[in-house]
Amino acid sequence: MAHPLTDKITQQMAMQQANGLLRQRHELNATAHQAESVIDFSHNDYLGLASAPELADALYQGALLYGVGSKASPLVSGYSQAHTMLEQKLCDITGHQAGMLFCSGFSANNALMKTLFSTTDTVIADKLVHASIIDGIQDSGAKLLRYLHNDIDSAARLLAKHPNSVLITESVFSMDGDSAPMSDLSTLCRQHNSLLIVDDAHGFGVLNENRVTVNHADIQVVTFGKALGCQGAAILASQQVIDFLVANARHYIYSTALSPANAHLAFSALALIEQQPDRIIQLNDNIALFRCLARDAGIVLTESKTAIQPIIIGDNTSTMAVAESLAKKGFKVGAIRSPTVPQGSARLRITLNAKHTSAQIHQLVAQLAVLLIDKPIENQ
Template sequence: MQQSQGLLRQRDVCHRAENSSLIDFSHNDYLGLANSIELTQALFDGATTYGVGSKASPLVSGYSAAHVDLEQQLCRLTGHQAAMLFCSGYSANSALMSTLFTQADTVIADKLVHASIIDGIQHSGAKLVRFLHNDLSSAERLLAKHPNSVLVTESVFSMDGDKAPLAELSLLCKQHNALMIVDDAHGFATSRDFEATSRVADVQVVTFGKALGCQGAAVLAKQSVINYLVANARHYIYSTALSPANAYVAHSAIKLVQQQPERITRLHDNIHLFKELAQQSQLPLIASLSAIQPVIVGGNEQTLSLANMLAKLGFKVGAIRSPTVPKGSERLRITLSASHQPQQIHQLVSALKKLMIDCSGEKV
């Protein structure tokens, strides 16, 4: 049934870019660091120094100097008092939500927050209420109805690629004595202003598997919040710690971004070029200024078919289908990277325009 409806999820073997004929526009490696020589060497150096595994949970013997160095670096970078590391963004969000909240709490969340946030809140037993996506009036109504609560949003939304009005939401939270938690997975390290989110967020979640090109995540907050999480977050207490080698790589990735700011410049140049070409070709884009550029197709089968046709032409893109996104808004999720060449972006837009014309029988 799932396969006939274009809903079956399957795994595909991903090959390194240099060994593949496909130009990859599906990954979240926004700064092109995942295959960089510098991080490859950092992984070797980290494994040589600390070993390849942490061997235990952080509260037993799995918390090393590599973890401490990364946490302190993140705090210096963002201005938060303390940090704690997780193996993935999903576990960080889930642990944060399920540990901080109880049945006595109300959590106000943007309608489009990540599944890990929703799962964590539901596991906590807290009351979950949702405001309309990026709608300040809707958020204000719920904050007024539930003062002294918590508001949760993302900085850059993973499916639509649009950005939350963080400054405005923060002001509303202050007016209603509410805390603000920001999942900064897709925003962190894509701007030279590393303190932009921390200036407005009481708690910030960052991941290393997007712009930093490696693995892991961190929760950043006041020392008291981190102390509570360390003592009570079951994900943290009962899981083997992030490997010290990966912590060392993340530390190196942050230094590399600071040393090579031209990577961020190239990323934003590529975003601008794609948007300009797509608009000229009248492709049905969702408004986004981030590296995530969704092209609306509509229909699971149509979206999957178009992604497969693009693959035959040499381009790998994400086919995002319902129920991940609302029915009727199925889309190709095109993600841009500093590693993409302008010629490749021109070729992608040209191929996409032709295919959409051929599929619709008329000009897009």
């Protein structure tokens, strides 16, 4: 007789399959060089650092200097000079007093919410914040209220009813690519004696003049797996908040610390971004080119000015069909369905990076035009 758990899994997967929602992994070509045979517009390596030879060398040097693994949790003996140097650099860049490192952004967000809040707290979050934030708040038992996406009036109404609370936003929204009204949110929070937490996963490293700092955010989460091209994350805040989290965050206390080689790597990635400002310039040129060509081709874009350029298709099946047609032509783009995005707003998530050539962007837009304008996918 099948175990009840097996029955449950079987039924759930059958339902997901029937609704076009069964997520599966697809192995990409093995090496960074082979992967170039696919033109990839799906990842978050916005500055092209994941394959930078300078950083491959930095990882090697970090491993030689500090070891490949941290060997223990941070409070035992897994916290080394490589970690403190990275924390200090992150504080120098953002202006926060202190920081602590995690192996992933998911873990950092989850730990922050779960440790900071309890059943007596009220937390107000943008409707579209990341799953790791929602899960952490739910785990904490805090009261969660949502304001309309990027809607300052909606946030103001909730803050007026619940002063002395905490507001949470992303800087650049992961699935929409639009930016939060950071200065307005920050002012609003101050008016209502509330704290502002910013998940800066998709802004950190690529935003120049609009970058998030201590001037906006009381607590800022940055990740290393997007613009920095590597792995890991940090929470940045006041010394008191970080001391509290170090002493109480279970994800931090009961987990092997980020490897020192990886901390050294993230440190080196930050240094490389400073040494090579052209990467950000090139990224912004590529975003502008994509938007200009797409508009000229009649493709409907959103307001996003960032590397994340969604094209809303609507239903799951058509979205998958367009992504698969693009894949056959050699272009990889993200196909994002509910529950990651609201029902009926399934989309292609196209991400630009500094290494895309102008020819590759022209080719992608030409293919998109064929699939979305000339022969819309439903009629094929």
